[in-house]
Amino acid sequence: MIRVLVADDEPLIRAGIRMILTSADDIEVVAEAADGREAVELALRHRLDVALLDIQMPVLDGLSALAELGRTAPGVRALILTTFGERDNVLRALRHGGAGFLLKDSAPGELIAAVRAAAAGDAYLSPAATRHVADSLAAGPAASRSEEARRRVAVLSEREREVLALLGEGLSNADAGRRIHMSEATVKTYVSRILAKLGCENRVRAALLARDAGLGV
Template structure:
């Protein structure tokens, strides 16, 4: 069972998240809080696998709480859940140790998928958030673009096709439909792409694709 801490200053939002996650069958919401300070304290006192953390909260906002949260409960995986999808927030969340970033208008199944991914040690960034980040970094110095193109030369033609769709912010399932592949096959391609490009996650790969002018 995946143990989750939900932290949001709106009780109605917390109730909705609890209902969605409980419906999954393999996820249990073990604690709730309404501030970043509570997130740190509850994560320290409960053995949680994943923390769903809002950005804008009183006392201590989600982004400011992330470093403290990682120190207080290093085994817990923080997922940022917010209505604010600006690229600066996404990048700040990832830099400060977030395991992923979802917008509150994400589908319920995406929320469940993100929690499962984080609990298994992976990272999750919603396709819409990926698009925000990629679009914000479209204009690059020539040297950076040249370096990106050199790194992409390590990929085969099919891998480049998959990477181009990552650059558009597509999920594995959507990329599979576009390329007439199974989701599992796309996932295998993504793993090989990350290894060849020395990227930590699909977001870094998507940014590299945009740097090189591939797709999108």
């Protein structure tokens, strides 16, 4: 059973998230918090697998709570939930060890998939967030970026480039697997191998590289 903390300052939002998550037979919401400080305290009190943190909360915001959890409860995988998809927020979440970034208008199934992915030790980024960040991170002359990206992806096998192209579209492991008729676990293995070969620290950087290289475009 995946044990989850839900932190959001709006009671109706918390109730809605609880209803969605508890509809899955492998997820249990064991605690709720109305601010980031309370979320950190509850995370230390309960045996948690995943903390779902709203980005805008009083006392301590979600990103600050994420950073504190990284110091005090490193075993807890934290997902950031927000209505905002700004680049800086996503990058801060990744830098502080966040397990994912999910927009509040995501489908219920995506929320459940994100919690499961985080609990399994995988990183999850909303496809919308991935596409947004990949677009906004691009900097420098397009020609030089493309040339460098094509050089880097040349080390990948054809199948690895196919998987990388799907990361560039912002697809989750499960969605990518369905697209190319591959199990989610196999896609996860490919993603880990791709990140290692490319020297990318996360899926967003790999997605950006895929776009610069013209994969799947």
